[in-house]
Amino acid sequence: MMSAVWIIAKRELHSFFDSLVAYIMLIAFLGFTGFFTWLFGGDIFFRKEASLQVFFGVSFWTLFIFVPAITMRQLAEEKKTGTIEMLLTKSITDRQLILGKWLACFLLVGIALLFTMPYYISVARLGDIDHGATLSGYLALLLMSAVYISIGIFASSLSNNQIVSFLVALLIGIFFHFLFDVIASGTSGFISELMTTLSLSSHFESISRGVLDSKDLIYFISITIFGILMSEFVISKRN
Amino acid sequence: MDIVIDHLTKSYGFQKAVDDISFQVKTGEILGFLGPNGAGKTTTMKMVTGYISMDSGDIKIGGNSVRVKDMNRYIGYLPENNPLYHDMPVIDYLEFCASLQQVPEERMEEQIRRMVRVCGLDVEKHKKIGELSKGFRQRVGLAQAMIHDPQILILDEPTTGLDPNQIVEIRELIRQLGKEKTVILSTHILPEVEATCDRILIINRGKIVADGTADTLRKQAQGQQVLRVRIEAPSYQEVYDELGKLSTVGMVDLLDKDQLRFETQSVADQTSNNQIFNMCVNRGWILTEMIPFETKLEDIFRELTMN
Structure with missing residues (x-):
């Protein structure tokens, strides 16, 4: 018997690929990151070292925008068309539904990152790449996506309008992406420390540079779980 | 499996959508749930399926309170307005619903084939649901509700949007299934309840105002x-x-x-x-x-x- 989470995730992945969302997302992501990594401005050839740091920097921003675009319809659309009622009156819990949706988005991002493997291979053939740092860079991108997917699904649970969900996800995301950092540098003492702790970018940077600290891992995992629990809470208040 | 509804109440703000109603439905009985729009039919059905919570009272299905145990495995539910994934082919959708309802792998194909036959979907089974006419969508809705051969069927206005021939077919189908299952169906088409149901329950403003067979109701009213x-x-x-x-x-x-x-x-x-x-x-x-x-x-x- 397949688990309900996987059944939901599988359907959602199918729907990504059937509705062109997946292809648009893949082409745009690869186009964007490819252009800025290989062709434009301070690209990878100016680095004088074999590393994918440029790519990670570009992806840091690309995924920030793209993740809300794939999460926005997850629950909003189900609520709008009423299919959420059909789903939740089957043998499935609210949590399994949310986790299934989350997993589908996460796998789509994973697939997109998998397609950047040629970047890795190319750079590795050009010079002496630091494999550890590169892998942890990918890990940082996955962890960041996990957080933003979780936030995006929460945003999607709040409304049955996809655009609203997208904007809410971006709005919450902006705080994690750089506003907490900005506030941290403008304040001092406890507030500054708190903001630095909350800021996603500082945790992202340390992992993407190859420093694996359990504190950073706990940060990403706990925010992801928090987002999922919040979505579950919102969905359970359906009357 | 029987359904026992005991002093069920549900309010939205100050308005009582369902006001202290109690009734039972026995196995093999088809109960017609009748009432004007906004009487509380849909709300009651949603509570039976566990989709929305109750304020007070209890619903027991086969002796198990839906508050305590998730009874959805035993329930087939056709929601009002029949929500479906329009971008999915009929067959894929039925398979999706069957796996969500934990139909075992080895029975899956047989069960889907059976529902396709019973609901007359054979010609349309590879089409996307969005391309189907309203009547066929309704059949898909019924097929997904019954895909796991549930003991209880909750059908919220099962014949809306169907043409007269389809209505007769669907009624016949419900009658047949109703012999061994417990069925609650809501409608505001009166001949429908007479044609399909063993028992009629009329509710108005959240309260039960009549309960009995069509004949007993007539007798009561007529004198x-x-x-x-x-x-x-x-x-x-x-x-x-x-x-x-x-x-x-x-x-x-x-x-x-x-x-x-x-x-x-x-x-x-x-x-x-x-x-x-x-x-x-x-x-x-x-x-x-x-x-x-x-x-x-x-x-x-x-x-x-x-x-």
């Missing part, structure tokens, strides 16, 4: 027997007088004096058929029509739910 008769006789006055003399006839009304049509109302708990017939025989009149006048379900419904 005395009413007959329409037409008698061929020399004069209407004579017939009128004679009818009035019969001991079981309480009231006589002349409907049409050229055609000699009358309406008689019997005294309580009596029928006048015998006496009227014998009177005609004795007098040598010809009784050409005798029609028991039935209170229509529509009238009962209107009487109970007009506020």
